[in-house]
Amino acid sequence: MSVYYTKEHEWVRVEGETGTVGVSDFAQGQLGDVVFVEVPQAGRTLGKGDEAAVVESVKAASDVYSPVSGTVTEGNQAVVDEPSLVNTDPEGEGWFFRLILSDTSELGELMNAEQYQSYCDDQ
């Protein structure tokens, strides 16, 4: 199991063919109090970088982009019902959606945890 990060502050945790996607702890800190989340429906096909979900804080609205290509298997209803999970557990219970990866080679273009940390330190 490995976790990869994007420059747009999404993460994807990969177990076999399945990826779980959310936004990073750094991102939730920048967003502030999250009050609304919209997640994609199961069956939707996403390309890498496609707009996949929406997250809105008290301050502003942001799009969440899919870090990899694939087919959505599940949107997280818990985070829709309780958007503050994005703040309290962004890289755990606050995940947005799961998908079956269609091209695992795309993972090579993402950052690992260590690379992402230094990327955030430069922000």
Added chain:
Amino acid sequence: MTETEQALPLDGWHRARGARMVGFAGYAMPIQYEGILAEHKWTRESAGLFDVSHMGQLLVAGPDAEQGLESLLPADFAILKEARPKYSLLLNDEGGIIDDLMVTRRGDHFYLVVNGATKHGDIAHLKARLPAGAFLDHMKEQALLALQGPKAVNALSRLVPGVEALTFMTAAAFTIDGVAAWISRSGYTGEDGYEISVPANAVERIAELLAAQGEVKPIGLGARDSLRLEAGLPLYGHDLDQDTTPVEADLVFALSKRRRVEGGFPGWQRIARELSDGPIRKRVGLMVDGRQPVREGAMVVDGEGNEVGKVTSGGFSPSLEAPIAMAYVPAAAAEPGSRVSLASRGKIFTGTVTPMPFVPHRYMRKGAA
């Protein structure tokens, strides 16, 4: 902080308290400390301390000060009593709003508080339009704090005995810890509270003293915006601008009765016409269906998707736990209960015109218990 942003007198104090700073009105200002929701709720339940030193504090003095101001503002200066702040509007010749402000008679002069983002334009306008016997001073040496919330009176009266006797929209001179302070019972949150003008060179000591009271926490601009939106109070540059009249903006209360009839202020002809015939469009409050906020810039649309109005402020109400907005809609759609459609982020939202304030004001009015 970018080079073009100025530091407020409390800049270091905000940063030491963990504030996240953003550019606003040409200054680096605290947008939040612990978080907007927590700060919003704290202000509604206890007392929040806001640094509003970016706002312009002006004095207008001289033999022609009163007549000069009356020629530029729709307020009735003949009945403007000493130390009674009055909400008023700087109007252009077409009746558009140059700024909204507070004006207070203070002995032989008038004290004005204007918006930070517009203060330099206001000063230029006033200097160009005031008569020769009226003199303007921009009090750059003064800082401005606001203490807002149901427990503001407890915290401030502990330090400044006597402030509890002020009622909503009254003011007086006091001292805090030996520092001269002009304090009014007023604010921009819908809560009871005070606005406190003190010399900038003493404001850090005063802020520290206020924040040391158990009821008080510092509050950033983010919560200031969500609080004023719930209170139905317009924000200049968003809900009000040079192309918007007081009648359209539903600020008729700022047009004093005598002045509505007599005129003698910029834009009166258009304003009088709108008062008798009704405006084409009007600022209203909206409760938006669902949970997703609709924000400034969204369009109000008709059944065919044509733009008929615009959202000028919008967000998530922490008190109501629902999205709320202010919008300009056609006069025919401005009645409470009217349904509206909004286009935002590629989607159509629906909402209902709702009387403002969204959250009831809790001012300490004269005669109230």
